[in-house]
Amino acid sequence: MNSFPLRLPESLKEIAASQAEREGVSLNQYILTAVAMYVGSRSEADRYFALRAARAQPGEAEAILARAGNRRTPRPGDELD
Numbered sequence: 001m002n003s004f005p006l007r008l009p010e011s012l013k014e015i016a017a018s019q020a021e022r023e024g025v026s027l028n029q030y031i032l033t034a035v036a037m038y039v040g041s042r043s044e045a046d047r048y049f050a051l052r053a054a055r056a057q058p059g060e061a062e063a064i065l066a067r068a069g070n071r072r073t074p075r076p077g078d079e080l081d
Contacts, residue, residue: 004029 002022008016013027074080 016030017027020027023030023053025033
């Protein structure tokens with residue numbers, strides 16, 4: 001495991017330290033868990049959107065947009081000034 005110095009604004013460090021204390025873990029463990037959760041969620045989002053992009057059919061969005069709004073008047077209240 002590697003280590004590196006981390007600079008945090010004092011206010012953020014105080015909040016994180018308070019939350020870590022309530023959780024019963026060290027500040028280091030609390031920050032490690034927070035980073036792991038963020039990295040994991042970003043990785044999952046990247047995977048999800050990569051799968052969605054792989055299913056995309058070029059030109060399909062343009063066809064949908066070309067049909068949108070044809071011969072339709074705005075709903076009451078949606079008119080532009």
